[in-house]
Amino acid sequence: MKTHRIKVYDRFIELVKKIYELRYRAEYLAWEGITNYRANVKPIVNKTMALDDKSLKLLTSKEMALCLKKLNNKNVHESLTPEKQTNVRIITNRYDRLSRLPTALVRFMRKASVIAYEKWEEAYNASDFNIFKPALRKIFDLSVEASRLLRDKNIYDGQLDKNEAGCTTKFLDPLFNDLKNKLLHLVKRIESHSIPTPVIKSNFDIKVQERLSREVLKVMGFNFSRGRLDSAKAAYCCGSMYDLRIVNAYNEGDLSSVFGALHEGGHALHEQGFKEKHFCTPMADCNSSALLESQARIYENMVGRSEEFWSYYYPRIKQLFPFLDKISISDFFMMVNKVQRSLIRGEADEVTYNLHVIMRYELEKELFSGKITVDELREVWNDKMNKYLGLTPKNDASGVLQDSHWTEDFGYFSNYALADICAAQLTEQLEKDIPNMFTLISHGNLMPLKLWLNANVHENGSMYNANELVVKLTGKPLNTDSLINYLRRKYSKIYGIRL
Numbered sequence: 228m229k230t231h232r233i234k235v236y237d238r239f240i241e242l243v244k245k246i247y248e249l250r251y252r253a254e255y256l257a258w259e260g261i262t263n264y265r266a267n268v269k270p271i272v273n274k275t276m277a278l279d280d281k282s283l284k285l286l287t288s289k290e291m292a293l294c295l296k297k298l299n300n301k302n303v304h305e306s307l308t309p310e311k312q313t314n315v316r317i318i319t320n321r322y323d324r325l326s327r328l329p330t331a332l333v334r335f336m337r338k339a340s341v342i343a344y345e346k347w348e349e350a351y352n353a354s355d356f357n358i359f360k361p362a363l364r365k366i367f368d369l370s371v372e373a374s375r376l377l378r379d380k381n382i383y384d385g386q387l388d389k390n391e392a393g394c395t396t397k398f399l400d401p402l403f404n405d406l407k408n409k410l411l412h413l414v415k416r417i418e419s420h421s422i423p424t425p426v427i428k429s430n431f432d433i434k435v436q437e438r439l440s441r442e443v444l445k446v447m448g449f450n451f452s453r454g455r456l457d458s459a460k461a462a463y464c465c466g467s468m469y470d471l472r473i474v475n476a477y478n479e480g481d482l483s484s485v486f487g488a489l490h491e492g493g494h495a496l497h498e499q500g501f502k503e504k505h506f507c508t509p510m511a512d513c514n515s516s517a518l519l520e521s522q523a524r525i526y527e528n529m530v531g532r533s534e535e536f537w538s539y540y541y542p543r544i545k546q547l548f549p550f551l552d553k554i555s556i557s558d559f560f561m562m563v564n565k566v567q568r569s570l571i572r573g574e575a576d577e578v579t580y581n582l583h584v585i586m587r588y589e590l591e592k593e594l595f596s597g598k599i600t601v602d603e604l605r606e607v608w609n610d611k612m613n614k615y616l617g618l619t620p621k622n623d624a625s626g627v628l629q630d631s632h633w634t635e636d637f638g639y640f641s642n643y644a645l646a647d648i649c650a651a652q653l654t655e656q657l658e659k660d661i662p663n664m665f666t667l668i669s670h671g672n673l674m675p676l677k678l679w680l681n682a683n684v685h686e687n688g689s690m691y692n693a694n695e696l697v698v699k700l701t702g703k704p705l706n707t708d709s710l711i712n713y714l715r716r717k718y719s720k721i722y723g724i725r726l
């Protein structure tokens with residue numbers, strides 16, 4: 228009996244590994260299109276769609292169904308190790324989800340998404356929401372159709388659950404209302420104490436910025452023998468723990484690429500931190516979008532925007548860009564932490580950022596409840612922007628068209644706020660476990676931080692979602708206390724007020 232069980236599990240893992248191999252092949256192909264400006268994107272899109280098709284066939288195959296049925300038998304399941312149980316659970320969830328959707332619909336959704344991205348790009352460049360509207364309506368209708376097939380009650384919950392298992396509006400509503408009210412109060416208080424910051428007019432050479440990104444990644448502990456750094460229009464990260472591809476974006480006018488390197492580096496360390504023996508299985512993957520983003524935000528914000536990080540790094544930056552000699556470290560620190568109402572989520576500071584996110588969450592919820600339509604999205608967007616951030620977009624590109632997320636689906640934005648909440652709770656725990664962590668960071672030693680994340684977060688793979696892991700490590704569920712305390716402490720010091 229036992230040998231039979233082992234054989235079923237082994238066969239199951241063989242199938243799972245094939246699915247992951249197809250996924251990585253598709254990711255590397257997409258990477259080629261993104262990093263090679265001259266690449267012809269059409270054949271790449273066709274090839275990645277063919278790989279996705281193969282992977283879908285394997286996942287929903289009769290053999291997979293049979294393996295899952297046997298492995299989910301109560302006695303068999305209980306005899307598996309927690310790691311093996313996790314692999315079975317995650318693949319079962321994916322199987323359940325995808326096998327309930329007709330293959331034709333899945334294919335149609337992918338095609339609609341490719342068209343929507345093209346339309347979004349055209350609309351963004353022309354700053355005209357009307358160009359994107361029909362394609363967006365299609366994505367919305369297909370998402371509703373898929374959600375109806377997957378869930379009976381709340382359609383929007385189906386969208387949330389896709390990215391963060393078990394996540395519902397019932398869980399998010401009180402959490403985000405609490406966060407929104409506290410953030411609105413903080414922004415008002417900080418604004419009443421604004422202090423002038425210097426403006427840098429010189430250009431930051433792109434080649435030097437690339438060198439700097441490489442250095443930052445090395446300090447973080449990124450293993451370059453198993454990964455690489457390239458450039459493109461937008462920063463991102465893809466691939467497996469053995470061949471990780473970080474892509475960073477560079478602007479001559481600022482040093483935002485440093486934060487891009489820290490953010491994507493956080494994702495990369497997560498991937499490189501999985502246990503090798505689990506390669507190509509959910510145990511060497513993260514199934515929680517909130518947890519995934521939290522790893523990037525710890526490095527980008529909690530570490531990368533800290534006084535200690537810059538006390539170590541600013542002298543080096545001044546060596547690379549001598550014109551910064553005129554700017555004191557305290558002025559520079561102020562510049563990278565300035566709280567300012569702005570139109571673009573991707574450029575927002577730590578305090579206003581989640582107001583942008585919550586606004587999108589509310590818009591999506593209203594869209595799925597039928598309170599508003601795709602046609603009304605621009606007007607409602609502008610109203611909400613005014614209500615929460617006191618600003619009106621001057622055009623669609625700086626308003627409703629600024630993010631490309633809706634070319635794929637809905638229900639992702641909320642994870643950015645969950646990630647910040649999670650990152651703050653994890654950092655609080657980190658400081659309890661390594662009390663001198665920030666002193667070490669001020670000496671350029673980021674290794675204890677990486678090792679803690681490896682042991683407490685990364686090595687768990689897909690075993691826990693963000694809430695489960697935070698409960699396990701801190702004893703408390705996801706809540707706004709740590710994030711708000713962190714922001715109060717930090718900005719009270721920067722602005723010289725008691726928040």
Ligand SMILES: [Zn+2]
Nearest residue numbers: 490494520523
């Ligand atoms: Zn990210």
